[in-house]
Amino acid sequence: MKAAVLKSFGSPLAIETVPVPVLGTGEVIVDIVATRVLSYMNEVFDGTRNYALDLPIIPGPGGIGRVRAIGPDATRLNVGDWVFCDPTVRSRDDVVAPDIALQGLTAAGPGGMRLQQHFRHGSFAEQMRLPTENVKRLGAITSEQATQWCALGTLLVPYGGFLAANLRPGETVLVSGATGNFGSAAVSVALAMGAACVVMPGRNETILADLVRRFGSRVQPVKLSGNEDHDREAMKRAAPGPVDCVLDIMPPSVNPTVVRAAIMTVRPYGRVALMGGVGMAGGAGLELPYPWIMRNCISIHGVWMYPPDAASRLIALVGAGLLRLEEYQTTAFDLDHANDAVAHAAANAGPFKMTVIRP
Template structure:
């Protein structure tokens, strides 16, 4: 029941080459039920691969129609019974990673407003719509209250970057210790560049940022100083492995490698970084590669390597990012001027984001 109230939202009905990807229409306003809240959206991001999802290039499974938009920042409008800490009027960060509540060990998950695999679509039946709207319904456990001290330092558009940093934090935080050396493969993308910043904030001795865009890699050195060492990968596994080892510095080993390459990339750089790991080193895979992972069996066994996959981050991730920002260890300000769009311009925003996928590019919608 909505009481007749409506909101503006960007509706996605599926791939249709002869029509705009999204239609901005009136939808019934969401109503908080048990265990969720209605959030008025202040700012939300458009990821660079959103167009690929919407035009079918990346065939993400979803229940349609739906309102896209993973995560964002907003103000609590109303809260269902059962909430203790979440109250109307609070500014919150919205975590799109919705997990099932009825399995404590292996919960199903979906990314609200982006994708729902398999049984995760049971969750999508309840929380189907994302943040490309004036309001959205969000599970209580996916809301993180933003302290007023942080609100004084960063505006809502800047605070949407919490998600950019929380993703690599999920894979780095349990595996990277202060004083260690880490390789980031895919470092010139949005999440990869965030991984560089997070690794530094967590106390990495040296971050070896790898990619093919030398200009972008050199920008990391300008921003962060000599703790970042760029490596331009060639695709030659042996050559790139030696380049990583050299970048670690004389007398130091590579402790961790962290991958967050996109689907179209090849596994070569990841393979090189894994082969460069020290005995007992750890490889964390968080990217979207579609290719098979070929690692020589003896290299894994003889060196005692750990290779693990990781999906997103746990519930404390956004709080950790906020804490790092409050301590001055992580800067949430825009690295370059973002591009802002109104909700009515959502199709233009999707096109712009696809054309500007750089490490520090940011496309934002302000409903």
């Protein structure tokens, strides 16, 4: 089969013929129809992000495709089913604290790297092998719709944060990082989950205005000034009532004071989900006042990705019409032009923009 292979950091993807994946027990093979290209994939491939990758590897975190082959443990899947390939692979021998690898992207710790050695190759290929539990049925869709369904991979990340923070219908949410790719996805997911209002702080007034155009009166933009105390009060004033839940999904380049200002808008007994990159690129970490956390009974959740059932639950939100994939503007490339797709994704990052490879 044809695949795009990363052989060394800093080199272009090699488009070549590789062996087809071989089915094992507890596994499924999927014909990949469409797969998204992360906006920062160029930084993964050149080594800037220092992701844990055992090279050579076929990259690509998840995708949309059709089932080619199933193992004996699959009782609901059928050959030909349209499915989402969930890249979050978990070890099966410790359900309490499993090791995790993001298939085709990175791994966490020695256990995650062991997982990567087997479930190594991702979706920048004509076929992909996954654990059975990572293949989620979509129902009847068309090949053209597969491109749009790639947005699931982006939407799932903030969905995992809101699940961890136990977001309830009717609550007021603040999304720290709302003008980014994952942050704008968080706004749409929060509304789909029933949030009464989403407060959206940011510096880019054009993007804030576009979010208001898309989502109407249930979102409240806040232009950040850079003054921590001023911004905190401005965010509180924008909310129609107490802020019940804060999701931070800021990138590593952001000053921690911006994140702290957003977090400390949450009400007593409120919840905070941390999914951003503060401190990952060096520099100061996030400092929060111990007395404020303790006396106000603040719950703070660190969240990486999402629980195993999240993809199926998110697919149901799309099926019910509560979450609109049509918000995403997509640009598609074939597999022969995978390097062009990576460059395009980096140059066209932003809310509701998606670059896709169709093998």
